[in-house]
Amino acid sequence: DAKTTQPTSMDCAEGRAANLPCNHSTISGNEYVYWYRQIHSQGPQYIIHGLKNNETNEMASLIITEDRKSSTLILPHATLRDTAVYYCIVRLSNSGYALNFGKGTSLLVTP
Amino acid sequence: SAVISQKPSRDICQRGTSLTIQCQVDSQVTMMFWYRQQPGQSLTLIATANQGSEATYESGFVIDKFPISRPNLTFSTLTVSNMSPEDSSIYLCSVETFYEQYFGPGTRLTVT
Numbered sequence: 001d002a003k004t005t006q007p008t009s010m011d012c013a014e015g016r017a018a019n020l021p022c023n024h025s026t027i028s029g030n031e032y033v034y035w036y037r038q039i040h041s042q043g044p045q046y047i048i049h050g051l052k053n054n055e056t057n058e059m060a061s062l063i064i065t066e067d068r069k070s071s072t073l074i075l076p077h078a079t080l081r082d083t084a085v086y087y088c089i090v091r092l093s094n095s096g097y098a099l100n101f102g103k104g105t106s107l108l109v110t111p
Numbered sequence: 112s113a114v115i116s117q118k119p120s121r122d123i124c125q126r127g128t129s130l131t132i133q134c135q136v137d138s139q140v141t142m143m144f145w146y147r148q149q150p151g152q153s154l155t156l157i158a159t160a161n162q163g164s165e166a167t168y169e170s171g172f173v174i175d176k177f178p179i180s181r182p183n184l185t186f187s188t189l190t191v192s193n194m195s196p197e198d199s200s201i202y203l204c205s206v207e208t209f210y211e212q213y214f215g216p217g218t219r220l221t222v223t
Contacts, residue, residue: 036212043115043203043214044154087153098144099205099212101154 004088009106012082018075020105022088025069032091033064034099035073037084044087044101047073078109113138113206115215123221124194131190132218134204139184144205144212145177154203160187194222
């Protein structure tokens, strides 16, 4: 799996959009970009995934650059409950493989 | 989706003993994974456990230390054997359904 690079930590004001970047410059053509988050003392939670097109669901949007070397997870209206560690993961397939967790970004949403 | 429960939720054990962690899923799943999260660290994959076959262990993890059973499509156990303080971690099981992985709440193990 390709390696990912994320900032160690970020802050965001409540109600504002949180934009979390991820660099995956060595991604190959058949690798997917996944985002998970882990709220303190809980198991990780799936957020969204994509191959090359931008994706949106009820939790977030995923923007993948045209060259697929980086992506951004967008939480459109961050709340205090979005405070968590966010993991960007590149996976060979969209199924059948374990997740290779890096260090992630610790997002703090402030009032 | 899948709902996963783990038992025990936490335990304090003495070095040299063993602990078996149970993972129960509310639906039948083929692939199940066991992860470890050491204090302040990210998750590390221990092994992949598919029903009907031997578990596949990642580098640095061996069957004698972390034996895994997968008797059916809804249940698995991970045993942490001959424990030392370095085994103090959160142990999580995970299953995959429809391109998403779901995680249990974890078992917090402290070895004294």
